[in-house]
Amino acid sequence: MFRLGAARRLLSSAGPTPVPRRVAVLPRSVAVAVPLSALAAGVWLGSDPERPERVVRQAQAGVRAARLAVCFTQIVVDYRWTRRRSAMVATGESAEASLAADRLRHEQLQEAAWRAEQARTLTVDQGASASERASAEVAAAAARDEAGALGEQIAARALELDLRDAAGATAMAAAHERCAARLMTLCLANGGVYIKLGQHIAQLDYLVPEAYTRALSPLFQHSSESSWDEVVAVVTAELGLHPDQAYDGFERAPIASASLAQVHRARHRRTGEPLAVKVQHAGLREASSADVAAVGMAVAAAARLFPDEFTLRWVYEEMSQLLPLELDFRQEAANADRCRAFFSRGGGGEALAGRVVVPAVDASQTTARVLTMRFEEGVSVTDVAGLRRAGLKPSHASALLSQAFLSMVFTGHFVHCDPHPGNILCRPAPAAGTSRFWWAREWVRWLVGVAPAPQLVILDHGLYRDFDQSFVLSYARLWRAIVTADADGIRAEADWLGVGKYYTLLAAMLTARPWSDILRSKDDPARLRERGTAADKAQIRTYAAQYAKAIAVVRPPPPPSSRCCCSGFVIKLRVPSLEWQLSAY
Numbered sequence: 001m002f003r004l005g006a007a008r009r010l011l012s013s014a015g016p017t018p019v020p021r022r023v024a025v026l027p028r029s030v031a032v033a034v035p036l037s038a039l040a041a042g043v044w045l046g047s048d049p050e051r052p053e054r055v056v057r058q059a060q061a062g063v064r065a066a067r068l069a070v071c072f073t074q075i076v077v078d079y080r081w082t083r084r085r086s087a088m089v090a091t092g093e094s095a096e097a098s099l100a101a102d103r104l105r106h107e108q109l110q111e112a113a114w115r116a117e118q119a120r121t122l123t124v125d126q127g128a129s130a131s132e133r134a135s136a137e138v139a140a141a142a143a144r145d146e147a148g149a150l151g152e153q154i155a156a157r158a159l160e161l162d163l164r165d166a167a168g169a170t171a172m173a174a175a176h177e178r179c180a181a182r183l184m185t186l187c188l189a190n191g192g193v194y195i196k197l198g199q200h201i202a203q204l205d206y207l208v209p210e211a212y213t214r215a216l217s218p219l220f221q222h223s224s225e226s227s228w229d230e231v232v233a234v235v236t237a238e239l240g241l242h243p244d245q246a247y248d249g250f251e252r253a254p255i256a257s258a259s260l261a262q263v264h265r266a267r268h269r270r271t272g273e274p275l276a277v278k279v280q281h282a283g284l285r286e287a288s289s290a291d292v293a294a295v296g297m298a299v300a301a302a303a304r305l306f307p308d309e310f311t312l313r314w315v316y317e318e319m320s321q322l323l324p325l326e327l328d329f330r331q332e333a334a335n336a337d338r339c340r341a342f343f344s345r346g347g348g349g350e351a352l353a354g355r356v357v358v359p360a361v362d363a364s365q366t367t368a369r370v371l372t373m374r375f376e377e378g379v380s381v382t383d384v385a386g387l388r389r390a391g392l393k394p395s396h397a398s399a400l401l402s403q404a405f406l407s408m409v410f411t412g413h414f415v416h417c418d419p420h421p422g423n424i425l426c427r428p429a430p431a432a433g434t435s436r437f438w439w440a441r442e443w444v445r446w447l448v449g450v451a452p453a454p455q456l457v458i459l460d461h462g463l464y465r466d467f468d469q470s471f472v473l474s475y476a477r478l479w480r481a482i483v484t485a486d487a488d489g490i491r492a493e494a495d496w497l498g499v500g501k502y503y504t505l506l507a508a509m510l511t512a513r514p515w516s517d518i519l520r521s522k523d524d525p526a527r528l529r530e531r532g533t534a535a536d537k538a539q540i541r542t543y544a545a546q547y548a549k550a551i552a553v554v555r556p557p558p559p560p561s562s563r564c565c566c567s568g569f570v571i572k573l574r575v576p577s578l579e580w581q582l583s584a585y
Contacts, residue, residue: 057287064190065294071186072298075179082175102154109147114501116143117491144487148504152516173211180215187216191224192284193291195259196326197319199420220420225257230282231264238367246365247277258422260284260326265375268362273374276359278329280369285327292320322417326462329371333361335416335461336373342412349407355429356404357457378425378457387454390428397426397454404456413472417463429455471497482507485522 120136128136187198201208202216226234235243243250247266254262255276266275299316325331340358343349349356357376365372379386381401384394401424408415416423429452467475474493481489494503504515511518511528521528 057283058290061287061290061294064194064291065298067186067189068194068295068298069301071182074182078175078179082171085171099154099157102150102157106147106150106154109143109150110501113140113143113147116140148515148519151504152514155514176209176211177215180209180211183212184215184219187219188222190291192259192281193288193295193319193323195219195222195224196323197295199259200319203420219259220422222259224259224281225254225262226279226281228252231262231279234279234282234369235277238370239365243277247275248272250277256422261329261371275362276373276375277365278371278373280327280329285369288323288327292316292323296320322463328368329366329462330368332371332460332462333363333366333373335464336361338414338464339408339416339458339461342408342414343404348411349404352400352404352407355400355453355455357455358461359457359459376425376457376459378427378455380421381424381426381456382421387426390426391452392426392428392454393451396451397456400426400454400456404458409467410472410476413467413469415465415467416458416461417465418460419458423458423460425457425459426454427457428452479510482511482518483521483525483528485519487519490518 116136117140120133120140123133123136183198183201187194198216198219202213202219204213232243235241235246239246243264243266246269248269250266251264254264256263261278261280264277264279266277267273268275295316336358340360341347343352343356343358345353347353359373359376362372362374379390381387381397387394387397405415405419474496478490478493478497480486481493490507491503494500494506497506499506507518508515513521513528517528
């Protein structure tokens with residue numbers, strides 16, 4: 001009894017008897033397949049030492065592509081709902097529908113004007129009688145004027161609709177701010193190629209709302225630095241030497257960093273010459289192809305899902321063609337040598353010799369991912385306060401900038417395609433002369449308060465465009481037609497350049513003025529000046545938005561000839577002041 005009672009007390013103190021848990025047993029096939037798959041993956045990754053890194057970078061590119069798709073979807077949906085609410089609050093759906101109908105009518109009138117112009121040209125080519133040519137001329141002018149008048153009315157009405165109701169205008173402005181902030185966040189989160197994309201969009205003033213250019217402009221000063229270990233790895237892989245062995249005084253901290261590379265100061269080991277060493281960010285070359293493909297898929301999907309709202313496919317096309325050139329620093333070195341020779345004595349731009357400087361490249365220490373060049377100092381050409389501190393007149397610097405780029409286009413038949421403020425520096429030209437008393441001349445200039453002559457330093461030669469003789473002549477004739485308000489001349493040259501019926505848009509993009517101002521400039525040349533007022537900017541943005549889809553048409557896929565690059569050249573390289581462009585004639 002004692003033993004039985006003790007046993008009962010022991011069981012009662014131990015608590016209730018636990019219920020045995022059921023253990024899941026994997027099927028034999030799964031249990032065998034999992035370790036075999038892991039083993040195969042390990043063998044596959046280990047067979048190529050670089051493969052694991054490539055797989056990781058491709059996965060990271062997929063994450064960046066997902067962010068891109070989410071961002072663009074949010075932007076398009078935000079605009080769609082904002083536009084719908086604003087239209088209902090401000091003017092009702094009937095006014096919006098009426099404007100849409102007029103836009104369709106305007107497209108039809110443009111087609112009719114284009115056919116009339118072709119018919120007029122045909123009568124001239126076939127040697128028709130004077131009466132037939134006159135009749136065709138009248139019909140073409142009437143069709144052109146009708147299309148232009150309706151286009152101006154649509155632009156004015158669209159602007160009026162945006163401004164009529166404060167609530168609607170405020171809602172759309174808030175949408176611009178939200179979407180620009182989303183795009184900025186995307187660019188900063190993804191880095192690399194996406195920074196370049198944001199910089200490209202930031203230069204599309206008049207083509208995108210001001211909120212975008214304002215929000216994305218800081219990307220030009222964005223600093224995305226590689227670590228010292230990454231810099232050492234890239235330099236060692238490219239030059240076969242540690243940076244401290246390849247250079248003297250190679251500074252650990254970069255003096256500048258951008259989306260594709262960063263620049264370190266150093267000295268030449270033999271001569272002691274100050275150098276700027278441009279080192280590409282580690283892994284960028286491997287990740288760029290996946291990023292560009294991801295951007296292409298996201299852009300294509302957005303264009304298919306939202307055909308009315310999304311019109312930036314041409315930005316992707318431009319980036320996909322040009323990015324591989326930017327990632328090969330040997331191409332940049334060749335472009336820099338070409339530009340330096342052009343602006344030297346005996347070159348096509350020798351009139352500016354000594355006033356335009358291109359850093360000399362050390363070819364012996366330049367590879368696809370490392371570029372070694374002479375270090376040059378200066379302040380940004382847009383830093384007005386810095387120019388004045390240096391004793392320079394901003395107007396003189398601006399005039400020299402225009403002269404340099406016009407000389408490239410019309411004399412050299414090439415152009416530097418990335419002239420943002422960080423790539424164009426300015427400084428006082430060194431005082432030099434053939435006279436023994438040049439110093440006295442400079443002292444007199446200082447005494448009477450004459451500003452020193454400016455000198456430009458042009459950096460970052462990764463992107464260049466080449467033009468053949470026929471393109472340069474046509475482009476010059478186009479500008480002559482613009483400044484003389486020759487509508488027929490504008491149409492003829494735009495047709496040759498591949499723009500066709502969108503010649504009015506091309507002229508507006510070049511001058512940043514509406515078509516009506518261009519036609520009236522013959523009697524009043526001041527109409528072609530970019531005044532920069534808020535009203536002007538609002539009118540031009542509305543005018544550009546009216547042709548948003550047409551801009552993608554104007555920028556066609558590039559054939560072998562250089563004629564196709566017209567609109568990409570126009571958008572990115574409009575010289576800062578039309579006044580200086582006019583002086584070339």
